[in-house]
Amino acid sequence: MMHKHTQKSLVAAALALMSASASAGVNFDAIGPHEYNLPAGGFEPFNVFVQYASVSDDDKAYDADGDKIDGPGTRTLVGISKYVRFWTPGWAPKIGLAYEILVPTIGVRDKAAGTQTSGIGDPLTGFAVWYKPNENATLGFQSFVHIPVGGEVSDTNWKSNTSFFWDFRLPAKFGFTGDAGYLYQTERVSGFKPGLSWFTNDRFGLRVSEHVEPFIGFDAEYQDGNDGAPHSWTIDGGVGVMFHTFKNQSITVRYSTTLDAVSRVENDSLNVRYIYSW
Template sequence: MAISSTTPPASRRRFLPAHAIAAALLAYAGSSIAQTTFDVIGPREYELPVDFKPFNVFVQYATIQDNDRVFDANGDKVDGSGSQLISGLSKYVRFWTPESNRKIGVAWEVIVPEVAIRNRQAPEGDRHISGLGDPLTGFAIWYKARPNLTLGFQSFLQVPVGTDRISDTNWKNLSSLFWDWRIGDKFGWTGDAGFVWQGTRDDGFKPAMSWHQNHRFAYRANRRLEPFLALDHERSGSKDGRPASWALDGGAGLMIHTFDNQSITLRYSTSLDGENHAVNDSFNLKYAYVW
């Protein structure tokens, strides 16, 4: 859900957070091109306030992923499909503090994935597949364990109503714990850890449970620039003859604090190790707007 790491206008500064809430899994057909769950998050993703007036956030994520390589069962990189995935996530989030307890914060969000898969090596008619993915909706709740430490929980339901050939055709639940730790004036650690449960697909296959964790280690160099390192891990169990899989991804990026209520985050990510999993080779963009 996390959204912006921008500073709110002075007239609303005590009510708006500089950052918003949790990202979400982009689900699309074909595990061979699946990205690690929640790898769209940026630094300060979960740096969230309590005791604030309601506000809104819009976020647009974009990813370009080249599927030239995959990890085989021995952990070796072999030729992949050669396809290119261009994807987006459009997200609206509403934030508020319950009147019954001003010491916690709550958010509800709706996320719509956009997907385009291009593969010149595919048969005619399959070289360009595009449409809307399965939408997600869910909530987050958090509190301040200390003034510099945010702890929370989030849960999303993914509904299989996306475009034909893009939809995974099954229901999903994505739930995780998340945290944000401000370490002095310059450093910060944002992260989450959770699972993805999936229902049965139209073809009768029910994917195994998967587990993930995501970490962003950032340094606020100045008022505008915040470079960071990213580390993502995901592991899925074996099911109905399909092998277990896992991947460890690393990346580097830069968050640009543009205006008081907006930010842009750029990141490159690649896979460091894995088995039976796509090799991440992606450029990622996030734009966030708070009002």
């Protein structure tokens, strides 16, 4: 069993959510190698702050035939600040619970025109619940709602984001963490209603030392066509390193790119995550 403070440092606070309009990446694609390596029930309540940052160049895209074409030529910058409260309910001491609040900040730059649109995006809030069948496995469920009260960069519609998640600590200091779920969206102010999206995110890491853990990641998403918009899908791959800097802090850096896609902007992004627990 890990020391309590070590457990806290491994908690990546369940999810990192990015609006589909703000990023070419897949839903939840900011997760890291220990995203769902959560403590067993019976722990003392604690808090986690997470800051995510992503820079993506949208110079290329994939058309309906899967051929690469010129993209919108924009640069998208996303920052997400997240607070999470973790606790164990008295009526179920073997269960872990978490409640989260996330506030995104989004900037979209037109590199050719030299203009930028930026502001506070639609905040998200929701919960996670999990159970550990043994000390090396975590199984859980999480659900979030996007509230359309952001500024110019708001998607102007409600969203429901629900998924199952898992984490397995494997022999030889390997680890596998991931999730799979769906995103449902209501009609936007413009009258357009996006189709239902299905997604999965997977991270495979190797703890090569006390402080360094390189990893590879795969993200995939399929979105139904609707209201004249075609169906789309993407498979992204990435590499990164998680730095376990202190017992209650970590920094993760990852590069992600599109491996294959249809009717999607190509993902070409650098992603950073900072975690602090107390």
